[in-house]
Amino acid sequence: MSPSTLTTLGGFAFNVNGFSAPALATRKARALMAFLVMNRGADSARERLLEIFWPDADPDNARKSLNTALHSIRVSLRAAGAEADTFLVATNSVVRWTANTTVDALQFATLAVSEDPAANQEALQLYTGDFLEGDYDDWAVTERERLATLYECVLAKSVTKSRDPNAARKLLTRNPYAEEAYATLIEAELDAGRSAGAIELVERCRKALAEVSEKPSEAFDERFGHVKLRSLDVPASNLPRHRIRRDQSTSYEVATRDNHGHWRRRQNTGSIAGGGRGAGRIRRWCMVRRPREGFGRGSCDPRGCFRLRS
Numbered sequence: 001m002s003p004s005t006l007t008t009l010g011g012f013a014f015n016v017n018g019f020s021a022p023a024l025a026t027r028k029a030r031a032l033m034a035f036l037v038m039n040r041g042a043d044s045a046r047e048r049l050l051e052i053f054w055p056d057a058d059p060d061n062a063r064k065s066l067n068t069a070l071h072s073i074r075v076s077l078r079a080a081g082a083e084a085d086t087f088l089v090a091t092n093s094v095v096r097w098t099a100n101t102t103v104d105a106l107q108f109a110t111l112a113v114s115e116d117p118a119a120n121q122e123a124l125q126l127y128t129g130d131f132l133e134g135d136y137d138d139w140a141v142t143e144r145e146r147l148a149t150l151y152e153c154v155l156a157k158s159v160t161k162s163r164d165p166n167a168a169r170k171l172l173t174r175n176p177y178a179e180e181a182y183a184t185l186i187e188a189e190l191d192a193g194r195s196a197g198a199i200e201l202v203e204r205c206r207k208a209l210a211e212v213s214e215k216p217s218e219a220f221d222e223r224f225g226h227v228k229l230r231s232l233d234v235p236a237s238n239l240p241r242h243r244i245r246r247d248q249s250t251s252y253e254v255a256t257r258d259n260h261g262h263w264r265r266r267q268n269t270g271s272i273a274g275g276g277r278g279a280g281r282i283r284r285w286c287m288v289r290r291p292r293e294g295f296g297r298g299s300c301d302p303r304g305c306f307r308l309r310s
Contacts, residue, residue: 002082004101006037009108009147010129014076021080028053029069031135036073036088036097038106043094052139070095105131105147112150117161120154124167127151148174159184176208179220186224195227202227 002017012030014021024030032053036044046066053069054062074084087099104126111123131144152174158167159181165188168181175181182205189197202224209215 004082004087004099006034006101006103008034008103008105008131009127010133012132014080016077016080016082019080021076021082024076025072026069027135028065028137029072031132031137031140032066032069033073034103034105034132035139036095037099037101038103040097040099040101043096045094046092049095053137055138105143109147109150112154117158120157123154124151124158127154156180163187177212177214179205179209179216183220183223186227190227198224198227 004014004016007013007015012023012034014033024033032049035049035052046063049066050057050059050062054065057065070088070090073088077084077087087097087101089096089098108123108126111119111126114120114123127147131147132140133144135141135144152171155167155171155174156178158164159171159178163184165185168178168184171178171181172185182201186198186201186205189195189201205216205220
């Protein structure tokens with residue numbers, strides 16, 4: 001029998017011996033095919049299939065709909081160059097998928113429950129989207145929720161064991177209350193010297209948990225309590241090492257707030273025009289003449305970053 005694969009995660013596709021079968025006529029036929037393939041080798045009573053996929057339909061109409069869906073599956077198989085009867089067997093009482101078709105959803109579920117990190121990574125690669133997206137039969141919805149829960153568990157394991165920032169980001173898109181995912185991303189930002197990003201993540205974690213009347217754990221506060229809301233992402237090495245004369249053109253770093261209240265840095269060029277105590281080192285405050293922009297007054301924080309005042 002020709003090798004075959006069924007894709008159900010993030011899309012739907014059936015391949016036989018490397019050839020793609022045409023799309024099925026209806027979503028109901030697609031869901032029926034997925035059900036039969038995932039229960040391959042087992043007899044499914046026609047009456048049970050009617051209860052699963054056409055529970056509210058008139059019995060006669062439901063039977064016609066089942067036959068139409070089965071016919072659609074057979075047509076698709078033949079179009080892909082497969083012998084339909086070697087894949088799908090239907091009698092007056094039961095329907096059975098006989099081919100040993102590989103299904104991504106079944107592979108994913110097996111790999112997801114493994115304790116092997118390599119297997120978990122393979123599971124994450126397989127999960128390219130939710131199961132049978134757009135299908136709302138009770139069976140499809142139940143299976144989609146089961147697989148989605150498994151996916152979140154694998155992401156959580158990857159975050160805990162591997163400290164994988166990519167897995168942490170994916171987990172937060174599905175579970176915005178996953179504290180350990182925030183912790184992983186905060187650590188990554190701090191390791192990269194991006195304290196502003198770490199500050200934003202700490203606040204985002206606190207706000208998310210506050211929505212469900214929770215607070216970060218004591219362990220979280222112990223790890224990241226030093227990350228302050230208003231600290232700047234400016235290394236001490238930015239402090240000017242040489243004295244600057246008045247009207248001497250020089251480059252300096254400016255920290256300003258954007259429309260969201262976040263500090264942003266940029267390099268500027270200008271000349272010192274005056275200032276109070278310490279002027280010439282841009283230490284407390286000074287006037288800076290910027291090309292084509294005139295004068296601007298600013299101040300310097302203790303770490304040497306000049307903030308321009310509007």
